Amino acid sequence: MNRILIMALVALIGFAACKPSGKQLPEFKLNLSVSNFDGKQVKVQKRTQDGWQGIDSAKVENGLARLKGTLQNPEMLFVSLEGVRGSIPFFAEAAEITVKADPDNIAEAEIHGSPIHQRYQDFTDKYEEYDEQLYQHYQAYRAAEEAGNEEALKAAEDAYDQAEKDKKQFLVDFIRANNKDIVAQYALYRNSYQFELDELESLVINFDETMKSIYLDELFDRVHVLKSVNVGMPFKDFEQTDVNDSLIKLSDKVGAKALLVDFWASWCSPCRAENPNVVAIYKDFHDKGFDVFGVSFDTDRQKWLDAIAADKLTWTHVSDLKGWSNAAGKLYGVQSIPHSVLLDANGVIVAKNLRGNELRDKVAEMLN
Template structure:
């Protein structure tokens, strides 16, 4: 029943997206007050896939800039400042919005006039309180580690894990309680990497379908992608370049008794920390039908190749050098790395995201 509801809601959202012309969309007006920035450009933009789409831009005059745009539903937009790395995120809605910003301290920008943003900020303020708790437990762990206090280490680690669970549960409770709010769509959209398929789908199908947003559409798309690469599903083929620029398909490697598709990157410290385990497993099982297909989220080819050499990764490697825009990563719903998929000889997905001893034990079991 849940799957039928999901498909029905996807269809409803698709029809809604086709029914509104741009000229009929509501508009917002933004008055930006920014000190010491006259003559420089500011722009309102939004993230669309892997690129920034500019909605409006203007130069600051007398410390003020007036910007505007149209939106179908309330959505998160960003004020970008010429020659500055940071930006000011704000929830735009059909209203007159004001932002006061100091170029030297964009994080403390004052945003008024958007009720949607007020709700988002209220959630964020509470959500970030968990980060302070997590930091305290991390500091306690480091102190115990320096003092070689085994009991202190265990206590701090347990407290940290509990705080992580509490933070996640706070998010879940907020989303379920506020299932008619685009803010919940956005919050869940930004945190989908924390949830397995069943958890995510269980929240997505509870949203009130009368409230539309691009984030809700993306959430449905995310669920569909995860379903397509769930355990038991056949692999999705793709083709990317090896370090020598030859193109290699995943299907070229399928057929090994057990094939590990390993998504990683040279800049990913958890990936690099896991590599010695994978190297040891490969050494022990490569002669028994085990193989690895590495897919890098790098953008710098030289750094990618250097990491392969430094970590002694002697299996097949490919990348399209698009970073988080890696096309294979999109097919497999990868939102954090390291990420891995284990395939059997027929190319069926039999496990995901196993590491360390769990990965070793699973491979040993499969190759008995």
């Protein structure tokens, strides 16, 4: 009798173990209305550090497609239409969401059913008003430049700078006032490149940590990475392929009195505009102990090599040809280029993102 009871208990425990554990993840449902698109494929995807990850797909029938997916927490997802450039961003949450899109103008897609997305849209509408101001000041600057009007040129430049400051302050105020809102987390996540470490950290720790999201996790990770490559920290070594297909380590070059680790790309106009300054500094100080280690965010090898030749960049260059997924870029927390890190002879980071005369003066100081 005892043996039967024990076997029954074992069976009961085994049955319980086979049952799904924990509660089911929240599900979103997406009803997509798209005109003149029957028979074509539509997809919902999420953006990750390693590229796009598919969530669901369907074919459009009678102008409609129904898609769905599960979520740990609300997050930004993207609808893409077969053969149509770009995508439609929407905040997914446990709700029935409708998207009405014209394949010829997906930027004007209408999205309803997600309160989080509506808050995001309200923020975006106000934030983009500053872009319109910036564009107007830029147009005024160009007009003054063409007319040779120095006074108007200065006024337009000052107005542009002020609009940039106002835009950033609006972002900061929004983030601080909405520390329990995932929209604010996402806004900072998308714009974290605008902030130096101290300011970024103060904004991140201001969030209510009970509001979990992948964006808050990423922000904490970014603060951690930036701290590890802040001024005063030792360099982080990495190895990538040079122009001759040989593997080169950064540590192979550390030891120069001043070593500039220069993150750039052939397609980056500001990078190419800065290259003549770096070339001039290299020419003047290389014999005295200055060196450059170029790290490219290119994906096209030939365009990378052509840019090196065109800009006469005679120092060491490496790349893994993975674009924004460049491993060294992730290691150093690079979110925009040009980006540079200046090392002393011991491999200690002494400055970041110096340009033009600031870089020249710092290099001269280090060599003297």
